Amino acid sequence: MGNPSILGDVLALAMLPSDSIPTVPRGLAKLSLFDWLVVGKAGSTEPVSRIVSDFIMEEGGEPQSSVFGLPLKLPARAAAMANGTISHALDYDDTHFAHVGHLSVGIMPAALAVGEAVNASGTSVLEAFIIGAEAACRIGITFGRQHYEAGFHQTATAGAFGATIAAGRLMGLSSVEMQMALGIVSTRASGLKSQFGTMGKPFNAGIAASNGVEAVKLASRGFISSDDGLSGPQGFIQTHSHNPNYREAWIDAPPARFIFEDNKYKLHACCHGTHAMIEALLQELHERPFLPNDVMTLTLIVNPRWLKVCDIKVPRTGLEIKFSYTWLASMTLFGIDTSNDATYQDALCQAAHIVDFSSKITVISDPEVSDMQTKVIITMKDSGRRELFFDLAARIPEAVLAERLRKKASSLIGSEIAKHIWLMLSSVESLSARDIAALMNV
Amino acid sequence: MGNPSILGDVLALAMLPSDSIPTVPRGLAKLSLFDWLVVGKAGSTEPVSRIVSDFIMEEGGEPQSSVFGLPLKLPARAAAMANGTISHALDYDDTHFAHVGHLSVGIMPAALAVGEAVNASGTSVLEAFIIGAEAACRIGITFGRQHYEAGFHQTATAGAFGATIAAGRLMGLSSVEMQMALGIVSTRASGLKSQFGTMGKPFNAGIAASNGVEAVKLASRGFISSDDGLSGPQGFIQTHSHNPNYREAWIDAPPARFIFEDNKYKLHACCHGTHAMIEALLQELHERPFLPNDVMTLTLIVNPRWLKVCDIKVPRTGLEIKFSYTWLASMTLFGIDTSNDATYQDALCQAAHIVDFSSKITVISDPEVSDMQTKVIITMKDSGRRELFFDLAARIPEAVLAERLRKKASSLIGSEIAKHIWLMLSSVESLSARDIAALMNV
Numbered sequence: 001m002g003n004p005s006i007l008g009d010v011l012a013l014a015m016l017p018s019d020s021i022p023t024v025p026r027g028l029a030k031l032s033l034f035d036w037l038v039v040g041k042a043g044s045t046e047p048v049s050r051i052v053s054d055f056i057m058e059e060g061g062e063p064q065s066s067v068f069g070l071p072l073k074l075p076a077r078a079a080a081m082a083n084g085t086i087s088h089a090l091d092y093d094d095t096h097f098a099h100v101g102h103l104s105v106g107i108m109p110a111a112l113a114v115g116e117a118v119n120a121s122g123t124s125v126l127e128a129f130i131i132g133a134e135a136a137c138r139i140g141i142t143f144g145r146q147h148y149e150a151g152f153h154q155t156a157t158a159g160a161f162g163a164t165i166a167a168g169r170l171m172g173l174s175s176v177e178m179q180m181a182l183g184i185v186s187t188r189a190s191g192l193k194s195q196f197g198t199m200g201k202p203f204n205a206g207i208a209a210s211n212g213v214e215a216v217k218l219a220s221r222g223f224i225s226s227d228d229g230l231s232g233p234q235g236f237i238q239t240h241s242h243n244p245n246y247r248e249a250w251i252d253a254p255p256a257r258f259i260f261e262d263n264k265y266k267l268h269a270c271c272h273g274t275h276a277m278i279e280a281l282l283q284e285l286h287e288r289p290f291l292p293n294d295v296m297t298l299t300l301i302v303n304p305r306w307l308k309v310c311d312i313k314v315p316r317t318g319l320e321i322k323f324s325y326t327w328l329a330s331m332t333l334f335g336i337d338t339s340n341d342a343t344y345q346d347a348l349c350q351a352a353h354i355v356d357f358s359s360k361i362t363v364i365s366d367p368e369v370s371d372m373q374t375k376v377i378i379t380m381k382d383s384g385r386r387e388l389f390f391d392l393a394a395r396i397p398e399a400v401l402a403e404r405l406r407k408k409a410s411s412l413i414g415s416e417i418a419k420h421i422w423l424m425l426s427s428v429e430s431l432s433a434r435d436i437a438a439l440m441n442v
Numbered sequence: 443m444g445n446p447s448i449l450g451d452v453l454a455l456a457m458l459p460s461d462s463i464p465t466v467p468r469g470l471a472k473l474s475l476f477d478w479l480v481v482g483k484a485g486s487t488e489p490v491s492r493i494v495s496d497f498i499m500e501e502g503g504e505p506q507s508s509v510f511g512l513p514l515k516l517p518a519r520a521a522a523m524a525n526g527t528i529s530h531a532l533d534y535d536d537t538h539f540a541h542v543g544h545l546s547v548g549i550m551p552a553a554l555a556v557g558e559a560v561n562a563s564g565t566s567v568l569e570a571f572i573i574g575a576e577a578a579c580r581i582g583i584t585f586g587r588q589h590y591e592a593g594f595h596q597t598a599t600a601g602a603f604g605a606t607i608a609a610g611r612l613m614g615l616s617s618v619e620m621q622m623a624l625g626i627v628s629t630r631a632s633g634l635k636s637q638f639g640t641m642g643k644p645f646n647a648g649i650a651a652s653n654g655v656e657a658v659k660l661a662s663r664g665f666i667s668s669d670d671g672l673s674g675p676q677g678f679i680q681t682h683s684h685n686p687n688y689r690e691a692w693i694d695a696p697p698a699r700f701i702f703e704d705n706k707y708k709l710h711a712c713c714h715g716t717h718a719m720i721e722a723l724l725q726e727l728h729e730r731p732f733l734p735n736d737v738m739t740l741t742l743i744v745n746p747r748w749l750k751v752c753d754i755k756v757p758r759t760g761l762e763i764k765f766s767y768t769w770l771a772s773m774t775l776f777g778i779d780t781s782n783d784a785t786y787q788d789a790l791c792q793a794a795h796i797v798d799f800s801s802k803i804t805v806i807s808d809p810e811v812s813d814m815q816t817k818v819i820i821t822m823k824d825s826g827r828r829e830l831f832f833d834l835a836a837r838i839p840e841a842v843l844a845e846r847l848r849k850k851a852s853s854l855i856g857s858e859i860a861k862h863i864w865l866m867l868s869s870v871e872s873l874s875a876r877d878i879a880a881l882m883n884v
Contacts, residue, residue: 229634
């Protein structure tokens with residue numbers, strides 16, 4: 001019958017004083033903001049982005065918050081919906097594997113839209129994002145992988161709770177108002193995985209962000225909701241989680257360590273399930289260079305769950321290449337830039353050298369290999385044998401990560417604008433939320 | 443793995459030519475519209491109504507659709523959210539027991555908001571409502587009582603699909619666009635029963651209406667969603683229904699008979715679970731009059747599920763009286779008007795004659811008695827014994843129903859305005875949606 005300590009812990013986290021936020025998540029949050037601005041700008045011309053933008057433009061309303069690609073401001077809730085959708089349109093944003101979802105696209109739009117509307121500081125937007133993301137991680141872990149396997153999309157569901165907390169901090173909600181906002185979003189949060197492959201997937205991120213802003217705005221006006229809509233009887237967890245051990249899955253807050261620190265940034269414009277493989281190959285090429293022609297066979301050993309996701313043997317479109325181990329391995333060995341979204345052209349499906357090389361590749365699964373890991377075994381024509389391994393869980397030093405995110409940004413939005421945004425954010429402490437929002441349309 | 447025939451049937455129903463709609467549901471829909479306008483007007487000053495209205499006023503936007511109690515128009519989606527919430531604020535709106543929920547408050551606001559925005563005819567608003575309501579009934583039945591028992595609120599969930607279909611007809615969606623709109627709302631529909639007793643309950647109706655308008659507006663712009671978000675793999679039914687026999691529960695469409703015809707109208711401003719009892723007593727008082735003082739004992743026999751809902755033995759507030767068999771039976775015998783919301787004052791909890799009489803009443807349950815039925819056994823001081831019975835499933839003749847709804851309207855919004863609205867709607871065929879919307883604020 002619910003676990004009052006979950007709500008109590010979530011509220012304690014939501015109301016955590018900002019000076020309790022350590023340095024590591026602050027550094028990562030800045031990278032998240034940079035990366036989010038980049039993928040949002042790059043995604044703003046996608047068809048789904050145009051549709052959602054046109055929809056909120058038709059509604060119009062008070063000029064509160066900026067939207068990627070739009071010359072005017074719109075109400076915070078509408079802006080959050082559009083920016084969540086737009087920034088997830090390319091599916092090139094960050095992933096948190098334990099949360100089972102994408103943190104920035106659901107939470108950052110809510111934080112920035114409200115921050116801009118209330119004229120908050122840039123620092124407080126980042127702090128609100130960190131706390132919202134941390135809560136979304138813990139709530140997502142509590143929902144469990146069962147929630148995801150049952151068909152729910154944590155980005156949208158756990159994400160809506162994180163968006164609520166981030167937006168609530170910026171609105172200056174009291175603890176009781178925050179509790180009511182969490183109650184409101186409990187009856188509002190939604191998002192199904194069966195939308196994957198359609199515009200519904202990025203829209204799910206927009207839903208999370210919009211729901212967060214809506215819940216907070218209603219709570220700030222005295223809306224009385226269920227006391228514990230999250231973990232109470234027939235609350236969101238009991239009705240949606242599908243994880244019978246959700247109480248045990250809850251990680252006590254306030255945090256000794258921020259789980260948000262395990263957030264992963266996409267450095268390749270393809271399915272995250274292929275990234276460990278690409279990284280393993282890139283590392284090997286860097287440390288012990290070889291040519292594709294040296295290879296006799298190449299065997300990939302991956303977690304079983306990826307076989308249903310990104311093992312398209314013969315891709316027919318650029319989009320399918322993003323879900324094809326064989327193509328991506330071949331491309332990496334031939335030096336084709338997998339970080340550039342423009343790489344993924346339909347014509348690449350017919351490129352003779354890629355087609356030829358792909359026949360050398362075998363993909364097998366092993367449950368002992370986690371979904372963040374890949375093993376690669378290469379047999380060389382000279383009889384040499386190489387065993388490679390990469391684990392995305394390994395922390396990339398922040399400076400290296402920053403450098404790679406800047407490279408990704410340059411290929412996505414051009415080096416000049418990427419550099420401008422990077423420089424602006426390097427002194428984020430002196431920026432307002434409105435300064436940051438202005439970067440959406442530089 | 444889903445049942446394509448459910449989606450196919452829903453689409454066939456959604457696209458049903460208007461001339462296939464028979465007379466009975468048309469007559470009832472007109473009563474639904476009248477009753478909805480009345481409870482909406484009466485609910486417009488409730489605290490939750492003010493909160494949601496202030497929220498959408500702060501957002502502002504294009505003047506498309508009217509809102510109860512507001513002097514200006516707002517975007518259709520915002521108006522639908524507010525009007526859904528406002529019209530359910532008193533919980534005095536219609537109920538469909540098989541659907542397990544309230545039809546008008548989720549669907550009418552979507553139909554009228556879009557109808558007003560596109561300048562549709564009054565007749566087409568009613569037709570769209572009938573089709574949306576019929577679809578919501580069938581979808582709610584397919585979700586099953588298991589969905590409700592698991593904690594979901596059909597008014598919000600099945601209601602969102604009905605709202606989508608109603609709004610989609612008025613927007614003139616093609617069949618493919620309607621399919622996409624149903625896919626969008628599949629990832630957006632939500633609403634938990636754990637909000638009951640809070641502002642979240644009426645808000646759930648607003649969510650349904652808002653989600654319907656949103657899905658339709660996005661679909662009309664070319665949004666591509668899951669092909670079968672409702673009944674496909676990991677669609678809404680599989681993730682939310684909790685009814686393992688949902689395929690068998692589906693009633694083939696297009697309809698031989700409109701299930702909407704079983705819609706029930708609240709004639710008393712209290713829990714619907716008490717209405718069969720009140721009707722049984724009123725009928726007996728009318729046919730074989732007696733005085734409270736003639737009664738020695740009074741036994742109520744009800745469906746077990748109501749014991750947890752409306753058997754508060756000693757109510758402490760006017761609101762609790764609405765969920766108290768003992769108080770409501772006593773009030774009925776003493777001739778107190780249970781149809782007037784103003785009756786339910788806190789002071790009535792201390793009224794000596796009611797307190798005294800309540801001690802004569804026993805409430806027992808019997809699973810053989812349906813949740814629409816009540817048996818009453820009265821033992822008289824003269825040793826006489828009376829057995830009463832009422833079944834809400836019994837159809838009240840439309841003319842009688844109309845008369846009683848007009849009486850309810852008079853007590854709720856005053857006889858003059860009630861009469862004006864009634865007269866206007868009596869020639870609904872000559873009205874536009876905008877004429878109807880104007881009645882919200884006469």
